[in-house]
Amino acid sequence: MIQLRKNIAEMAGYVPGFQPEDAASYIKLNTNENPYPPSPQVIDAIAKEAGEGLRRYPDAASRLAREEAGRLYGFDPSWIIMANGSDEVLNNLIRAFAGEGEEIAYVHPSYSYYGTLAEIQGARVRTFGLTEQLEPAGIPDAYACRLFFLTNPNAPLGFTYTQRYIAELAGRLSGVLVVDEAYADFADENSLDLVRSLDNVVVTRTFSKSYSLAGMRLGMAIARPEVIAALNKIRDHYNLDRLAQAAAAAALSDQEYFLHCVTRIKETRGWFSAALEKIGYQVIPSSGNYVFATPPDRNGTRVYQGLYDRKILVRHFTDPKLAHGVRISIGTREEMERTVQALRELEA
Ligand SMILES: Cc1ncc(COP(=O)(O)O)c(C=O)c1O
CATH class of the missing domain: 3.90.1150.10 (Aspartate Aminotransferase, domain 1)
Structure with a gap:
């Protein structure tokens, strides 16, 4: 049985x-x-990589792609981890921060996959609804959760939270605020400055939407080096194959x-x-x-x-x-x- x-x-x-x-x-x-x-440069980069070199393992640290992302966003590469889709990094954040029975939270409606990932881990899930004005309702002033996922822009509704609200929310949490910026490239603002200024804010990104690479499975997280180091311990060591690494670097460089x-x-x-x-x-x-x-x-x-x-x-x-x-x-x-x-x- x-x-x-x-x-x-x-x-x-x-x-x-x-x-x-x-x-x-x-x-x-x-x-x-x-x-x-995807950018023609991405297709070229994948084609160049799709040769005899595939018999070798890829760079375990995805260095080229991280350096390109670092240049673009103004971070040292030690603040960046590449992922096999942003779903991978969301999963690993839960594995790093939320043990069995510990609480994670997110706004409902948003991306319900956070809940699924937490269930796999045996973590508890709490959701907060939205008011008529599309503001999260009922988050305690001092809230002890391990992780709070804030989808910004919200999916599937499309509205955004102000950076001021996000900073204020981060201040109320004893745990980590993950700003899921899957769609931030289509918005006017993002929370990268908050990653620099506040020690409990993590931003996740995907290449599936704005970079036309859903089929390639590429994402990343930008966070303090301590968080990135923890995520590096957890991920599959060769989480990005050679084609994905080449695609990520080329996509980011063709702005x-x-x-x-x-x-x-x-x-x-x-x-x-x-x-x-x-x-x-x-x-x-x-x-x-x-x-x-x-x-x-x-x-x-x-x-x-x-x-x-x-x-x-x-x-x-x-x-x-x-x-x-x-x-x-x-x-x-x-x-x-x-x-x-x-x-x-x-x-x-
Ligand atoms: C809010 C949100 N986060 C994360 C993801 C996952 O993106 P990826 O394709 O990088 O795993 C999606 C995909 O639809 C999404 O809507």
Whole structure:
């Protein structure tokens, strides 16, 4: 008889966004991928690396990618760890800081995978809801938790917290505040200065969205060297393969291409949000590469299904706090025009 750990047997497991086998036959706006290809320099760097050198292990310290990130963000590489997707570093933060029965917390709704990772670890999970003004409700003035995950910009709603609020929250916690900046490249602000000035703030980033590299699995954390050293003890020693390391360094160094794609996505986001409002949808102003939109009848399932029938995939969450709307990733201008057309038909 196979005997699982009790918490593994009891947990449900995370369900990622639907990845259809025939993805090319859909307008795919359900997992916040980038509609533009990775930088040509990234493709070149991967191609150069995909040769006989693959018989050798990669650099265990991902030095080139960390140096490139350090130059870009103004940190010594000892403040940076590269990860096999930001999910890896979120997992390792929990493994480093939250033991069995210890508490981690996050805002609901946000990225529920934090809860899944904590359950695997046997840590306790506490969530804090949002007020009507989209402010976290009920966080104690002095709060003893091991880790607090703050998704900024919020996913799936798209709003941001001010840096002042984030600093104030960090001051209330006896544990570590992890600012999950998966979408910060599409926002006006980020918390890198708080990593420098406060000793309990960690920032995590991903290459899956703004760098068009979801398929490569690349992320990173920026934190004090003591935290990075702890995360280095925990990770798989060769967590990034040679192709991923080459891709990360090339992606970070080609800022011109990166800025061009991000700017286009932000422009399309503005156009799409206004178009949705014109057909009667409520749209939360978004700082991510997606918008959360609520139809006039507050029936997210209907909109999801109607778009699905027209070969447009968006994300609908059954969670009662989110079921009234849908999260729509920002694709190309043409994809979003076709989505607006489909929504007009649905609301006609
Ligand atoms: C808020 C948030 N954090 C982290 C991730 C995970 O990113 P990665 O692809 O780097 O594992 C996602 C992915 O959708 C996300 O939405």
